[in-house]
Amino acid sequence: MFGINGYELIVLAILAVAVLGPERLPEYASQLARLVRELRRMATGAREQLREEVGPEIDEVDWRKLDPRQYDPRRIIKEALLDDIEEAVRPAPRQGTSGHPVRTPAAAGPAAAAVATGAAAAVQTSPPPVQRIERLAAGETAPFDVEAT
Template sequence: MFGINGSELIILAILAVVILGPERLPEYAAQLARFVKQLKTMAAGAKEQLREEVGDDIVDMDWRKLDPRQYDPRRIIKEALLDDDDAPRPAPAAPAVAAAAATAAGSAISTGSRAPGRPASKPAVQLAAGEPAPFDSEAT
């Protein structure tokens, strides 16, 4: 409690008796008790209000998972690198299939055809020698 051990608490009690005197000590002790009761009531009210607004999920939440002191970047990276993915990875394509796909893509580009679902783009315009490139004032 507040980092005070037993011997320090006894010393503080003796100092309170000496400073306040036996006449005013019961009065201050009663005020302290009322203050502690008010703090407990306020804390219980805040907890109940939070539970009403957020729901009962807040009760089951593991707050230790959200503690920023537990995050060690080295450990996180190590776990990410050593983590076994359960998702199947696509098999690498055979060289003949990859070459056929490249040839088909090259012929589609050279013939000017476009992929289905893609909008047609403007054909490339060849500039004459020494002709400046067009300027677009809206380009970034």
């Protein structure tokens, strides 16, 4: 409980007998027992008071899950970032020109599926549009915006 193993407890008991003496040891042992009983009574009272104030939901709380030693900031940040990515990457339902969702090719039949697959392959193989990059002529200075700096 306090990080004391059996050998340390024996050494502490021997030291207590040597320091206190056999005459005063029973008195201090009874005081220690009273202190332990009082601490247990206080803990039980606090638990009962909390249960009365919070209600029956307190029994349903998983206290191990709320243990701060389990929190790893790296894991928390990673999960938070991955949640955003999963929402952004999730494909939106396809809609036709009427605004209604398009039927999947498999539901329309094998012939429609073959046509849709060929059309999708044709769309996927088209090259992306090329953006034209304007370059400065030799010796021309780059534009400078005074307000941007």
